[in-house]
Amino acid sequence: MxxxxxxxxxxxxxxxxxxxxxxxxxxxxxxxxxxxxxxxxxxxxxxxxxxxxxxxxxxxxSSVRARASVESSIPAASRSETADPYLNLEKLAELRERGHLTAEEFEAEKSKILDR
Structure with a gap:
């Protein structure tokens, strides 16, 4: 061949x-x-x-869009609750200062955050 x-x-x-x-x-x-x-x-x-x-x-x-990770599918509220307890305490303090929470409610939520 x-x-x-x-x-x-x-x-x-x-x-x-x-x-x-x-x-x-x-x-x-x-x-x-x-x-x-x-x-x-x-x-x-x-x-x-x-x-x-x-x-x-x-x-x-051109630029490629990053693929959505599993973390981005978690709602922001649940991420912030588990991510940083200090941020949650600051939010609680702000709610108490605005009058949205009573002192008892603030202490109960603060103890929940600190116990995690």
């Missing part, structure tokens, strides 16, 4: 041209960009214009 070198070279060149054409999508995919499907469509349909390719490439290199 004889392999024609020029045919192999031609196929390699075609592969390189296709990879270069879809470079914006490849960059978006490797970076885990949240708009990689839109970048692919822009690259596919308007990449041949040159301007479309440049726009897709810039878009793929």
């Amino acid at each position: 004889v392999v024609d070198a020029s045919a192999l070279q031609s196929n390699v060149m075609k592969g390189m041209v296709v990879a270069l054409y879809f470079l914006p999508f490849i960059v978006a995919w490797l970076r885990g960009h949240h708009n990689k499907a839109s970048i692919f469509l822009l690259n596919l349909f308007l990449g041949w214009t040159g301007i479309g390719w440049v726009v897709a490439f810039i878009w793929s290199a």
Whole structure:
């Protein structure tokens, strides 16, 4: 079996041209960009214009939104209660100063916070 070198070279060149054409999508995919499907469509349909390719490439290199962590799904109120008891004591003192809590309620809540 004889392999024609020029045919192999031609196929390699075609592969390189296709990879270069879809470079914006490849960059978006490797970076885990949240708009990689839109970048692919822009690259596919308007990449041949040159301007479309440049726009897709810039878009793929733009900042990537951080994925939501499990901590961000916890409501802020429950995070603050468990995070820092001193902040909770300050909030209680502020509520007592405003007259929203009586002295007895303040002491009961303060003891709950300090017992944690």
